[in-house]
Amino acid sequence: xxxxxxxxxxxxxxxxxxxxxxxxxxxxxxxxxxxxxxxxxxxxxxxxxxxxxxxxxxxxxxxxxxxxxxxxxxxxxxxxxxxxxxxxxxxxxxxxxxxxxxxxxxxxxxxxxxxxxxxxxxxxxxxxxxxxxxxxxxxxxxxxxxxxxxxxxx
Amino acid sequence: xxxxxxxxxxxxxxxxxxxxxxxxxxxxxxxxxxxxxxxxxxxxxxxxxxxxxxxxxxxxxxxxxxxxxxxxxxxxxxxxxxxxxxxxxxxxxxxxxxxxxxxxxxxxxxxxxxxxxxxxxxxxxxxxxxxxxxxxxxxxxxxxxxxxxxxxxxxxxxxxxxxxxxxxxxxxxxxxxxxxxxxxxxxxxxxxxxxxxx
Numbered sequence: 001x002x003x004x005x006x007x008x009x010x011x012x013x014x015x016x017x018x019x020x021x022x023x024x025x026x027x028x029x030x031x032x033x034x035x036x037x038x039x040x041x042x043x044x045x046x047x048x049x050x051x052x053x054x055x056x057x058x059x060x061x062x063x064x065x066x067x068x069x070x071x072x073x074x075x076x077x078x079x080x081x082x083x084x085x086x087x088x089x090x091x092x093x094x095x096x097x098x099x100x101x102x103x104x105x106x107x108x109x110x111x112x113x114x115x116x117x118x119x120x121x122x123x124x125x126x127x128x129x130x131x132x133x134x135x136x137x138x139x140x141x142x143x144x145x146x147x148x149x150x151x152x153x154x
Numbered sequence: 155x156x157x158x159x160x161x162x163x164x165x166x167x168x169x170x171x172x173x174x175x176x177x178x179x180x181x182x183x184x185x186x187x188x189x190x191x192x193x194x195x196x197x198x199x200x201x202x203x204x205x206x207x208x209x210x211x212x213x214x215x216x217x218x219x220x221x222x223x224x225x226x227x228x229x230x231x232x233x234x235x236x237x238x239x240x241x242x243x244x245x246x247x248x249x250x251x252x253x254x255x256x257x258x259x260x261x262x263x264x265x266x267x268x269x270x271x272x273x274x275x276x277x278x279x280x281x282x283x284x285x286x287x288x289x290x291x292x293x294x295x296x297x298x299x300x301x302x303x304x305x306x307x308x309x310x311x312x313x314x315x316x317x318x319x320x321x322x323x324x325x326x327x328x329x330x331x332x333x334x335x336x337x338x339x340x341x342x343x344x345x346x347x348x349x350x351x352x
Contacts, residue, residue, distance in 0.1 A: 011336050012329045015304060043339050049281035050288065051305040055157065059192045059206050067184045070213035077218060 001029040006036045010043065018044050086137050090144050093133050097148060156307055158230050161190050165229035172220055180220065184213050190230075191237050197301045198241035200289040211240040227315075234316045238298075280339075287338060292331055299324050300331035 009026045010018065018040040021027030030037045059066070124145055126132045135144035164186045171179035188209060195208035215236055223232050288297060298317055302308045303324070310328070314321040 007340060010340065011333045013332075039340055042342070043336055045277070046280055046284055046339055047304060047335070049277060050284045053281050053285055054193055054196070054301070054305060057193055057196055057202070058189050059209055060202075063185055063188055066188065066210060067181055067213060070184065070210060070217050071181075073214045074217035077214070 001025050003029075003033060003036055006030070006033065007039070010036070010040055015044060015047065082137075082139055082142070086135070086139075086142055086144060089135050089137055090146060093135055094146065094148075097131075097133055157190055158306060158308070161186060161233075162228060162230050169220065169223065169225075169229055173223075180217065183220075184216060187216065187233060188213065191233065194234060194237045195241055196289070197297055198238060198294070199244065200297075204241075204244055208237065208240045208244055211244070212237050215240065231312075231316055235318075238317075283338070284335060287335060292334055296327045296331035296334065299327040300335065303328050304332070 006026055006029045013026060017024055017026055018030070019027065020031035020037060022031070030040055124132055124134065127147060129150050130147045131150045133146040133148060135146070136142075137144070165183065168179050168183040168186070172183050191212045192205055192209045195205035195212070196202060199205050199208060212233070216233070223229065288300070292300065295317075299313055302313045302316060303310060308316070310321045310324050313328075314324040317324065319327075
């Protein structure tokens with residue numbers, strides 16, 4: 001093998017192949033050619049230097065502050081997602097209620113709406129002329145109470 | 155033990171504890187991940203300032219989504235993919251700003267510590283040159299593959315798994331990257347250049 005072929009191989013060889021060794025053509029050439037051996041050593045040295053340079057890189061910002069900021073942001077995003085889900089549920093419930101109501105006035109006697117709704121340990125009294133929708137999302141800390149104008153009373 | 159292996163070992167202990175809600179475990183995990191995520195992000199984005207932003211976004215994701223890590227893949231593989239996604243999001247969001255700001259940031263980015271010894275100074279300068287070529291001269295895929303395979307010592311199978319590509323594709327990217335990196339090094343060896351010219 002001449003130096004030109006060795007150079008071509010050196011461009012793509014695994015780092016482990018860039019040392020003199022008898023079991024590969026390139027390794028055998030490196031064992032006998034000082035110039036190619038020097039070039040191969042230079043490649044290894046600079047690539048090791050590059051790995052060390054990268055390993056020494058670290059974020060400039062303070063770690064504790066960054067972690068605390070990440071925790072705050074994550075909590076805020078969770079709260080926004082939760083609120084978004086609750087609003088979507090409420091909108092769906094309102095839509096379902098509107099669709100369920102009869103489109104014409106109901107003839108005949110009507111049963112009065114229940115005066116109160118029990119929801120998770122507390123009672124909601126329906127104001128006169130209103131109906132109530134209570135939503136309980138997955139989050140136990142949230143209850144959505146929706147008072148709607150009662151169409152049955154009109 | 156490589157840095158990734160150390161992180162994997164630490165995560166094996168911390169991730170289950172953090173998922174159980176154990177106080178301090180999640181914080182310790184974030185602290186351990188942060189430098190590694192930053193370096194991955196630096197290779198992805200090519201800019202230290204953007205790498206800081208990506209690192210912060212990954213910490214937020216980790217804080218909010220660790221429960222979604224099922225443990226089917228290695229933690230470092232999952233974390234690497236989260237980092238890649240966040241880096242891609244940043245690239246899409248900043249678009250043209252990246253190019254405009256790059257020239258300014260680069261000066262502060264490739265900042266070798268200047269040693270006293272002239273030989274060491276030369277070495278440091280050439281390493282900085284290589285770093286510049288790696289971060290700003292190589293296409294992203296080549297940069298990622300070269301970094302994982304030759305600088306972090308991952309096998310081609312691991313590289314392919316992390317980057318979601320076939321090993322043969324990873325190999326092609328690796329060869330292209332090595333050629334680009336090493337061609338500049340070998341230019342400094344006139345004996346070899348003269349030999350090739352003949």
